[in-house]
Amino acid sequence: MKIKLFLTLIFVLLLTISKAQDENGMYTNPILFADYSDPDVIRVKDDYYMVASSFTAFPGIPILHSKDLVNWKIINHVYQKLPFSWYNKPKHGKGAWAPSIRYHKGMFYVYVCSPDEGLFMARTADPARPWELFHVADIAQWEDPCPFWDEDGNAYLAHSKLAGGLAVIHKMSTEGTKLLDNGVIVYQNKVENPTLEGLKLMKRNGYYYIFAPAGGVSTGWQTVLRSKNIYGPYESKKVLDQGDTDINGPHQGGFVDTQTGEWWFIHFQDRDAFGRIAHLQPGKWLTNDWPVIGMDDDGDGCGSPVKTFKKPNVGKTYPVTKPQTSDDFNSAKLGLQWQWQANSNPSWYSLSAKPGSIRLFAANSPTELGNLWYAGNLLLQKVSAPEQTFTTKLFFNPSDESEMAGITVFGQYYTFLCLRQIKSQLRLSLVESGFKADGFVPKELFGVAIKQNQVWLKGHIYADQTCSYSYSLNGKDFTEIPQRLKITKGRWVGAKIGIACVNPNLAPVKMGFADFDFFEVEDK
Incomplete structure (x- = not known):
């Protein structure tokens, strides 16, 4: 993979000209469709x-x-x-x-x-x-x-x-x-x-x-x-x-x-x-x-x-360049596109536990039964095009009841496609939650029991500020979840996309983890 x-990525780089830069010496606004x-x-x-x-x-x-x-x-x-x-x-x-x-x-x-x-x-x-x-x-x-x-x-x-x-x-x-x-x-x-x-x-x-x-x-x-x-x-x-x-x-x-x-x-x-x-x-x-x-x-x-x-006259012509998005997690450091939602903690992740992957540990976040709005260990990046898809391969190793790991389109309202451990069984769940003054306990919108720890998850961003999700058990055949869901901004910021692994329990027994093999972003 x-x-x-x-x-x-090489194919896209060679065949796709950035919308911000035309071939005839012109550019088109916005130069950066990102927050x-x-x-x-x-x-x-x-x-x-x-x-x-x-x-x-x-x-x-x-x-x-x-x-x-x-x-x-x-x-x-x-x-x-x-x-x-x-x-x-x-x-x-x-x-x-x-x-x-x-x-x-x-x-x-x-x-x-x-x-x-x-x-x-x-x-x-x-x-x-x-x-x-x-x-x-x-x-x-x-x-x-x-x-x-x-x-x-x-x-x-x-x-x-x-x-x-x-x-x-x-x-x-x-x-x-x-x-x-x-x-x-x-x-x-x-x-x-x-x-x-x-x-x-x-x-x-x-x-x-x-x-x-x-x-x-x-x-x-x-x-x-x-x-x-x-x-x-x-x-x-x-x-x-x-x-x-x-x-x-x-x-x-x-x-x-x-x-x-x-x-x-x-x-x-x-x-x-x-x-x-x-x-x-x-x-x-x-x-x-x-x-x-x-x-x-x-x-x-x-x-x-x-x-x-x-285009500005700077004396030379330069090739198309865009801020980083996709990541294969082969580096010893996190890519510069990634940001956490709080001061980072080295116990949240490892890039060496499984080389070529990022391991997110199921950090304890019990507020509103694991509402991601209150979790600092979300690894997120900016939405960078009006229409795009993002895909990851996830291996989930839960150690405690209700741990969850997956992908999210995150804002003041968010959706989260994740694997969850429910009564020692694995469940693929699409969850909604976010911030409300009177609380917003995560609610399952779609769910299906599965029997394997490895899945491929895909998120789809649309220009009308909605999103949808799909999943695969073999990395080839994806099943669409037939729901279009709203995307909202955060507090002073635009929506973000990324990955998370959370333990929602007040007194966790153990800390499980999730390995994400890559995070691929494609603009439509």
């Missing part, structure tokens, strides 16, 4: 680096690399864990919100806030290698920070506040590890720019610019503030909105130049269960020193999103 998976929420991007020489929110998925804050702003690959994460014990269990919606990335004097910096723990900074000389993490300020209700080093050597930090719709600027130590004052509110206008957030600070031609989304996630627009003084007063201008396109809420991202002098803006679009997917828009500076993003057909200085456009 490993050989078959390898050949399939890379709140993106920020920089260029260092000929390399582009992007970060995005990760909330409480671990490792946290993905680092993506590109040579042309269209084709991206995950190269690292900023941190493996957050240094707080409460993140050892899921804290949906908390964690890393809207990071920014900057390069200064040979060092890469990422700044991020969490809603409860405050401001963090991470730095490294090489973004593909480990980052050093600092807890800069222990204060709640801050969000979306961005550092800035001025020409005179002074350093500053801009950020917004939850529900405040305001921009705050602090003086900062030049090494970026301390804030030197209480900060100054430099802008707030809840009528003109409600829900102002996602600040990105830069300087050009003597003006300080703050790029800031406003108007809300699904319906907002991109605002730019500018002033000759970093502390204001700032004037504002809307530079990108939906216009008459079908790209809703185009805003919150990074404005970056190419080696050839072009300007580009990467932002997200909220696609509900699919999350906040990434788009690329052309930009330019007008003679009046205001930027405009997208196509400004009427010349009013506010553009609208493009669907298809000429």
